[in-house]
Amino acid sequence: MLRTPGEVRLNQETLEKFEGYIGDAEAAMTQTLRNGPFLWFDTNPPKAEQIRRGEILAELWSGRGPIRIPSGLIHDWIGGAWMSGTTLKETLALIQDYDNHLHIYEPEVMASKLISRRGNDFKIFLRLLKKRIVTVVLDTEHDVQYRPAGRARWTCNSYTTRIAEVEDAGKPDERIREPDTGYGFLWRLNSYWRFQERDSGVDMECRAISLTRDVPLGLGWIIEPIIQELPKESLIRTLECTRRALRAGVKQKEAKQKIVP
Numbered sequence: 001m002l003r004t005p006g007e008v009r010l011n012q013e014t015l016e017k018f019e020g021y022i023g024d025a026e027a028a029m030t031q032t033l034r035n036g037p038f039l040w041f042d043t044n045p046p047k048a049e050q051i052r053r054g055e056i057l058a059e060l061w062s063g064r065g066p067i068r069i070p071s072g073l074i075h076d077w078i079g080g081a082w083m084s085g086t087t088l089k090e091t092l093a094l095i096q097d098y099d100n101h102l103h104i105y106e107p108e109v110m111a112s113k114l115i116s117r118r119g120n121d122f123k124i125f126l127r128l129l130k131k132r133i134v135t136v137v138l139d140t141e142h143d144v145q146y147r148p149a150g151r152a153r154w155t156c157n158s159y160t161t162r163i164a165e166v167e168d169a170g171k172p173d174e175r176i177r178e179p180d181t182g183y184g185f186l187w188r189l190n191s192y193w194r195f196q197e198r199d200s201g202v203d204m205e206c207r208a209i210s211l212t213r214d215v216p217l218g219l220g221w222i223i224e225p226i227i228q229e230l231p232k233e234s235l236i237r238t239l240e241c242t243r244r245a246l247r248a249g250v251k252q253k254e255a256k257q258k259i260v261p
Contacts, residue, residue, distance in 0.1 A: 084201035156193035184213030
């Protein structure tokens with residue numbers, strides 16, 4: 001019989017350690033905006049060449065695994081992709097179409113909604129599906145901030161403000177748990193995007209920093225594949241889905257140009 005992980009609650013010490021890590025990471029990111037490089041792979045020509053050939057790369061920001069903190073793990077991944085034939089304006093418009101994210105990023109995004117927008121600041125809702133050995137559905141809310149970062153460059157910072165696990169999602173007896181309680185497969189998620197238009201296309205980079213529970217004694221065989229592999233898989237899938245949707249837009253644009261007399 002499959003044992004499910006025990007329920008836990010996010011504690012204050014774990015959250016404070018995560019917030020301290022985020023503070024240091026964001027300070028370093030600010031420095032690269034001022035002094036460069038703008039993109040992580042700009043300092044590594046072989047990786048830049050792979051991305052320009054159409055590969056999607058993702059790797060740990062540092063180390064060989066998640067960072068262990070009291071009662072939790074911090075996962076810090078960076079990934080990049082290139083999309084030819086599109087523009088920065090078209091890329092941002094696609095990503096900011098939050099009501100349509102359930103179609104762009106399915107099946108991981110089960111539902112999506114723009115809650116509010118004020119200029120380049122958004123509040124959004126996403127229902128997420130995390131599935132590996134066990135299935136977890138999460139109702140999440142995010143603050144998302146877009147900012148210009150120079151000529152043909154933009155950044156996008158996204159912060160979860162609420163994550164609640166959903167029991168029996170989509171069924172009549174569906175129940176939404178209190179935030180920060182449950183199995184702890186995702187406590188927090190910050191995403192830091194950078195976009196740069198050049199050479200008739202757009203470079204896309206995303207650094208995803210997430211917080212999960214630690215690995216309980218005796219349940220590593222269930223938890224390890226989820227918390228070790230899902231962050232990387234989710235990042236690659238997000239980049240793939242973004243590029244696929246942009247490619248569809250490029251094809252539509254080309255088709256319209258062909259029929260213009």
